[in-house]
Amino acid sequence: MDAQEDGTTVGTQSEDQDAAAERGPDGGEQTARARTPGPGRAGAAEDFTSGRDAPPAMPKLGLRGTALFLWRQLTSMQTALVLLMLLAIAAVPGSLYPQRNVNPGETEAYLAENGKLAEILDTLGLFDVYSSPWFSAIYLLLFISLIGCVIPRALVHLRHLRAAPPRTPAKLGRFVGHTRVQLPGVDADELVERARADLRGRRYRTVVQEEKRARSVSSERGYLRETGNLIFHIALLGVLIGVAGGHLTQYRGQITVVEGEGFSNSLTQYDSFDPGPWFDASHLPEFRFTLDEFRAEYSTSTNEHQFGQPTLFEADMTVTTPDTGTAEQTVRVNQPLEVPGASLYLLGNGYAPEITLRDAEGAVVAEGPLITIPMGDMGYTSQLVLKAPDAQPEQMAVVGFFLPTGEIDESGPHSQFPALIDPQLALTVYTGDLGLDAGVPQNAYQIDVSSLEPVTGEDGSPVLIRLYPGQEYALEDGSTLSFDGVRRYAAFDIKHDPFQKFTLVMALSAAGGLILSLFVPRRRVWVRVRPDADGAILEVAGLARSEDPRLDEDVRELAARLAAPAPPAPTSRSRKS
Amino acid sequence: MNEQLAEVSNLLIVVAIVVYILGLIGFSADLAAASQRRSDQRLAQKQLVGAASAAVPEAGGGVFPSAGAGDGGGAPAPRTMSALTFAYGMTGVAVLLHLAGIVLRGVVTQRVPWANMYEFSMSGAAVVVLMFLIFSIRRGDLRLLGTFVILPVLIVMLVAQTFWIVPAATLTPSLQNSHWLVIHVIIAVLSSGLFGLGALVAVLQLIQSRYEAARAGLGAAGASDAPAAQAEGQDAGAGAPVWGRVGSVLDRLPGAKPLEALSYRIHAVAFVGWTFTLIFGAIWANQAWGRFWNWDPKEVWTFITWVVYACYLHARATRGFRGNKAAWFALAGFVCVIFNYTVVNTVINGLHSYSGL
Numbered sequence A: 001m002d003a004q005e006d007g008t009t010v011g012t013q014s015e016d017q018d019a020a021a022e023r024g025p026d027g028g029e030q031t032a033r034a035r036t037p038g039p040g041r042a043g044a045a046e047d048f049t050s051g052r053d054a055p056p057a058m059p060k061l062g063l064r065g066t067a068l069f070l071w072r073q074l075t076s077m078q079t080a081l082v083l084l085m086l087l088a089i090a091a092v093p094g095s096l097y098p099q100r101n102v103n104p105g106e107t108e109a110y111l112a113e114n115g116k117l118a119e120i121l122d123t124l125g126l127f128d129v130y131s132s133p134w135f136s137a138i139y140l141l142l143f144i145s146l147i148g149c150v151i152p153r154a155l156v157h158l159r160h161l162r163a164a165p166p167r168t169p170a171k172l173g174r175f176v177g178h179t180r181v182q183l184p185g186v187d188a189d190e191l192v193e194r195a196r197a198d199l200r201g202r203r204y205r206t207v208v209q210e211e212k213r214a215r216s217v218s219s220e221r222g223y224l225r226e227t228g229n230l231i232f233h234i235a236l237l238g239v240l241i242g243v244a245g246g247h248l249t250q251y252r253g254q255i256t257v258v259e260g261e262g263f264s265n266s267l268t269q270y271d272s273f274d275p276g277p278w279f280d281a282s283h284l285p286e287f288r289f290t291l292d293e294f295r296a297e298y299s300t301s302t303n304e305h306q307f308g309q310p311t312l313f314e315a316d317m318t319v320t321t322p323d324t325g326t327a328e329q330t331v332r333v334n335q336p337l338e339v340p341g342a343s344l345y346l347l348g349n350g351y352a353p354e355i356t357l358r359d360a361e362g363a364v365v366a367e368g369p370l371i372t373i374p375m376g377d378m379g380y381t382s383q384l385v386l387k388a389p390d391a392q393p394e395q396m397a398v399v400g401f402f403l404p405t406g407e408i409d410e411s412g413p414h415s416q417f418p419a420l421i422d423p424q425l426a427l428t429v430y431t432g433d434l435g436l437d438a439g440v441p442q443n444a445y446q447i448d449v450s451s452l453e454p455v456t457g458e459d460g461s462p463v464l465i466r467l468y469p470g471q472e473y474a475l476e477d478g479s480t481l482s483f484d485g486v487r488r489y490a491a492f493d494i495k496h497d498p499f500q501k502f503t504l505v506m507a508l509s510a511a512g513g514l515i516l517s518l519f520v521p522r523r524r525v526w527v528r529v530r531p532d533a534d535g536a537i538l539e540v541a542g543l544a545r546s547e548d549p550r551l552d553e554d555v556r557e558l559a560a561r562l563a564a565p566a567p568p569a570p571t572s573r574s575r576k577s
Numbered sequence B: 001m002n003e004q005l006a007e008v009s010n011l012l013i014v015v016a017i018v019v020y021i022l023g024l025i026g027f028s029a030d031l032a033a034a035s036q037r038r039s040d041q042r043l044a045q046k047q048l049v050g051a052a053s054a055a056v057p058e059a060g061g062g063v064f065p066s067a068g069a070g071d072g073g074g075a076p077a078p079r080t081m082s083a084l085t086f087a088y089g090m091t092g093v094a095v096l097l098h099l100a101g102i103v104l105r106g107v108v109t110q111r112v113p114w115a116n117m118y119e120f121s122m123s124g125a126a127v128v129v130l131m132f133l134i135f136s137i138r139r140g141d142l143r144l145l146g147t148f149v150i151l152p153v154l155i156v157m158l159v160a161q162t163f164w165i166v167p168a169a170t171l172t173p174s175l176q177n178s179h180w181l182v183i184h185v186i187i188a189v190l191s192s193g194l195f196g197l198g199a200l201v202a203v204l205q206l207i208q209s210r211y212e213a214a215r216a217g218l219g220a221a222g223a224s225d226a227p228a229a230q231a232e233g234q235d236a237g238a239g240a241p242v243w244g245r246v247g248s249v250l251d252r253l254p255g256a257k258p259l260e261a262l263s264y265r266i267h268a269v270a271f272v273g274w275t276f277t278l279i280f281g282a283i284w285a286n287q288a289w290g291r292f293w294n295w296d297p298k299e300v301w302t303f304i305t306w307v308v309y310a311c312y313l314h315a316r317a318t319r320g321f322r323g324n325k326a327a328w329f330a331l332a333g334f335v336c337v338i339f340n341y342t343v344v345n346t347v348i349n350g351l352h353s354y355s356g357l
């Protein structure tokens, strides 16, 4: 077995003060418990290789001792591993059950459907997994463990960064790539200097040591590995802080804007607004825009999978902010509008047919583009609700569908294609008390028609009004309904997360730290030069302190370089298998 | 969009599948021959040196030959060499056809060819084969693994070809205008491919270490009554044949330790890739929906996968978990990758569910 693989022996051999980070049999020895030397051998290197000793006995510890013991348990590698596993497992149900914060509608539907069982699941937090106490407990414990783990390691590492590489082991024979060469006629001191320069040139930290009848260069490199590991773990903490900070201070709101109309950023203009607990409404940034045009295109491919699928959504807007003045910009999916203090995302669209409703007395009681709600079919069949509380003699409501490419058959009114090929309205008019005065807030896009009277035709059945653009329909009572044209509308989310950049920087730092931590080999290399009768004996060897497949090769190459100028017959005594 | 070119792209993939099958036959023939070879070798050895010194075949526990080294197990019989050459030839041709099909699909749709499950699987499969070819050309003793690489690749390709195939299509707006789509998905494909290779190596490591334990156990037992064994004309010592022909194949593969190291290296690269998949996915989500993290099922499983592989890396550094136990975490991670990619895409509905499936 070569020396690299025998952690215990190496630990003792290298006698170093910083064996805390010594690697074990497979190069993965932990560093985390460096501060818990085993009983009776405090400070001895191999104790740092993490408790391969018996588990800590638990005699009378006292309060402080117990606390310390618990803290050590919490910050141990095993606990970290268990908590990580728990985190993975605990995240699973959130992907299986609908989540309230992601999909509230679906969650309510699930609750309604599954009765008692769903209630139990709800009490357990399975519909709010990621904000449930148990999920939070796991990641909070994990991050506490992380802090407890990282701080001592960072301190140890800082000490290492300032310390010189440890003493060269007395016997190099057991280490990786050990090479021994007799070099007649070579000046020992000059060779030591050359070795040191060579290693320094390769970014090793070196120190020359005077020994009995010999001098040696002890060198080490790869401190960045541990630095990277610390950056990685600390940055993870940063990500958590960023996410939490964002949650507290962000805001997000939804707006809907019809072509030709505008929006200016104030709370009253939002359809819905969802601020974080620490959001300060006075910080709402000032900006306004008009939606000049919204373009949508749809595939006319003969292929059934593709037919009617959208191929383009674009919103042309004119944006004004105090800082940047007025400018035109096109917003697309994946290309949000960025203004100072807010971003605006194009998330939805639909049709807004222009309708004018006159009551029996000839007064206009409803007018203009009316936002309709697509029902989710390919053809954009859209639901329309128009409330006219001011109509005389009775309040009126118009309910029905807007069809971009209309067809009315036995399955009812529906649209066959999402673009405006044959736009039409299919409507029913109701009269009666709309109940708007009852003080109960109502959804503008919904209406309960059960208490209303449909306007009927001569045969006594409700009239189904079918209208094409430019047409007008006169009802029996003298009221009229006209379809003047179609505009489109776009729906946007506006949000600002002050911590977003911080979170991103942290995530990228974590990734950077991870790369260093995984791919920088940490190693020691020793060169010992012993003057002898007619020259010097050169010995070179290395120790891998992490996964380091190239060490052997590198050590041998170093030996070859050092031996090169005076090439004698090398008496290589390799121990590498 | 050119429908005929799209047809050609499909055809190229189908032909590639057929040629892969030929490659697979080559690799299997080589594998079968390898299982035969040991007994031949042993026989020859015995005639040369005598039974007493029946040496442990060094391939079993050895280290990798350094870059550029030839076939691991000495000079193989010419007959089997040609099976391997055939396998490499076919696989090489197949992967070229495969790549051509993918590139053509990209040309036809004027976008990157990994926007739905069909394309994702096909691209991922090509990555795995390419990686394997590169790895195994550098390391002779991995060539024996061809069967275990090509077989799953073929299965994935066949499943994609039969169940997930969708016609070449341009992207829906939600997938347009974002270079993050390109970056996010290409890294996801690459790291999934690497995770696949890593899982394969981890499985081999587990098998190899069982095998080594069995062989050592038998060797220790066998050594005491070596004369008896000799008398029966059997091998004695640490290299005692156990597990029959499977054992013969295992003898020619790297030992459990070097396999573990290789598995770690593959997983380390793949994990970094997955970390970026996660980050770039979040950036993309933020651009598209204004939320970088929304606990969408796809995101959840990407996260779970990441945590499980983090467990693997941690386990390697944790007392009591090193080596084989850690390897189980890697395999659990790969189960998550597969789950994320099949069940989550098809059954669990989320924003990510690919259209057309």
Ligand code: HEM
Pocket: A028, A029, A030, A031, A032, A075, A076, A077, A078, A080, A084, A142, A143, A145, A146, A147, A149, A150, A228, A229, A232, A233, A236, A514, A517, A518, B309, B310, B313, B314, B316, B317
């Ligand atoms: C937030 C949860 C955590 C995650 C996602 C995580 C992830 C990782 C990953 C991926 C690695 C391997 C890469 C590397 O070597 O840097 C690693 C290494 C390490 N982690 Fe963590 N970790 C977490 C928490 C912890 C905690 C709580 C501890 C302390 C007990 C810890 C201690 C270590 C140590 C000592 C290593 C180095 C292992 C080695 O030397 O190879 N980690 N961690």
